[in-house]
Amino acid sequence: MDPDLALLLNGIVSGLLLGGLYAAAAAGLSVSFGMLDVVNIAHPAFMVLGAMLVALLWGATGIDPLVLSVLLTPAFWALGAAIYVAYHHFFERRGDEAIQGLAFFFGVMFIIEIGLVLAIGPEQHFADASYANVTWRLGEIDLPLRMLVPALVALLAIGGLALFLRRTFTGRAIAAVAQDREALRLLAIDPVRIKRLAFGISIAMAALAGGALVVVQPVEASSGHIFIGRVFAVVIMGGLSSLWGCVLAALAFGVVENVTASFYGPSWSPAVAFGALLLVLAVRPQGFFGRAA
Amino acid sequence: MSDATLPAMPVLPAPRRMGHAAFWLACAVAALAVIAVLRGIGSEYAYFAATFVLQYVVLATAWNILGGYAGYVNFGAAAFFAAGAYTTVAIGKALGLSLLPCIAFAALVGGALGLGTGLLTLRLRGAYFAIATLCLSVVLQTLVVNWSYVGGSRGAYVIRPRDVPWPFDTYGGYLCAVVVVLAAAAIAIARTIEKSRLGLGLGLAALRDDEQAAEAAGVPTLRLKLIATTISGAMMAVAGAPLPLLGSYVEPNSAFGLAYAVNAIAMPLIGGTASWAGPLIGAVVLASLQQAATVTISSAANLLIVGVVLVVFVCAAPHGILGLFKKGAR
């Protein structure tokens, strides 16, 4: 095979796998930012918090990181619900979300990050899954399980979330919060309770994404930074409240970034992806598949 | 009109009726006084600490022109700050110019960057604007990391000039005096915008509350936003311009560091965004606190303090320290 073509194919495939990780990171944000209109800029920080806890627990127990991240989800759900209660009390109720609410999550992000540095240090942490060094080969194409397994688990979790949103009464109520708060009131559903539940879910998804992240790469306290732009880009390009739009955008994002990295060097890949987001924002702020803002 | 209907005035250093010229004069006098006092103390650490605090006064005041007056939250303050710092590095290296012309160039670069940001994000509101500015920061950092002329990811060393301008005894003292003047000018500019008879401050406040209603009242919201992004951008870059000389070394990770972005937001919000005095108070309080914590505890702890204080203030005192005074007076 032509080496350039092989490079391109490998770039696309590993880009898709990377996209799986991005989808995991963005899915939770698609719930909070896309559906609930809560601009949780700290979402990637929660993901890193999850990743760090998984790494620590892995070091102590040796249990598979992805299993550990699933075990962490109830605690993260509770954390998310508690944060939403505070957010609602101080900002939504007063109508102060615009500046103060944004700043609140910015502060939360900062506290998590610095808290991690103080508690466990600024160095990188990792968790090795048993399959981490196995690579399947399909002809010229490499399929490292280190990337494949987290991507599949992430997609599975997103599929489960999508089913929950579509099939259950509570799930449909969450989806309805995005579109029509009045309809909820007519159904005698308390939107605040629904949003609390949904925000908890979004933070629980961040824990899962953290598990996926720490399998893929070592994590440090500041690892969240580079994800902020990416996850918001993915959610906005995916049309805010659409989970599948989010997955598609994440995969596309992973591919573009990875192909750029293979051909021009990894230091350029963030600029391409973020440049794309800036363009998206400038041209079509509601995203490509989105509801009208 | 009875006394009861008069507004409760916050305790401000300057009465509201003071004219622009008088205020600029007051700022100049205050700057001279600060310089004289620091010169009297004459310790290198005092110079350094004052420079540290005052560069934040400039940064916070600049952020507030867009964030506080117009209500557009800029998460990319670090990008503008770093743009100023790297302008000093690049211009200093290319043309061999000293600090003052570098600051002028930084203002131009920051202004252009602000105008560009404004043009690109004109149609964005609220969170979308904030996210766009965050992205701008990452894009700019990537460019700098890949620009080997200014050291790329390794960073660049900047050597302080050997001869110190009269009447300063050390370069640290000179640098500090420059930053004092910059801070005084920033405050005077912010106050002029806020109280301008042309109505710039009034127009920004109107569009902060409701852009469509502002348009209906004759306010050219687009032009005002562009003016605000440009001025704010230029001033943030000016705040960053002296940075390379302060530490003799800059590298992208610290120049684009989240600490600047968080401080630029936290300081005005803690002081109060409605008036020029807010960012000044917030910056002095928070930066002094951080400086003290760096010396006594650790540099990571001082950042944690910023985060915690920010969260506590936006929750408990949404109008900042000035807001607390206003409430007390009522």
Place this chain on the structure above:
Amino acid sequence: MSEVVLRADGVGKRFGGFTALSGVNLEVRAGERLGLIGPNGSGKSTFTNCLAGAFPSHDGGFTFKGQKLAGLKSHERARRGLARTFQLPRPFRGLSVIENIRVPLAYAGRHEATEERAMECLESVELAGKAQRMPKELTQVELRRLELARATALKPELLIADEAMAGLSHAEVDQILALLFRLNAGGTTIIMIEHVMRAVTEFSQRLAVLVAGKKVADGDPKTVLSMPEVEEAYLGR
């Protein structure tokens, strides 16, 4: 008869597949008091937004004082003497009552942004005593008056009062009506968009009726209100 101050030629607006307004022609003469009525969703507010420049793209066009408005932004239209109020009062909540008035005074481009002029505007709506209050301290009817004062501070030739009386009591409606009459007597042409029929019939010299985005009637109020298609539109509500 006085000159035509505003002419709408075939104004239409679609949102996606929904036609909110189609082919609306309307002429308003200087000094006139025109009532624009129609059931909910008939396109009255869409018409206002097109005229005020809040929606930049629509079919047809407006001619105001002999000048085409196409391409002019909202604030440019406001400066040319085309003022509007909003259905729900939208004061600048961070500014005091008098500062709310100083905004249009400062930006109307007529160099009279003085304290005296602002107080005059407030006196004309009987809000002078609350000049230093914040909007959140005002009652609903006071907010409506502030909304009107902010629009009239532009010294408009044409004022579009968009449901300025919705939700007000009988006595409060009379207050606002008196205010609008006074403005009109001072030379301001007024288009009143209103659901409070008593106010419309009392105020309007002429009525135009929108139903489902089309103008179905235009003329003398009594004649218009007795037309079968108008009755049908209102009874169907």
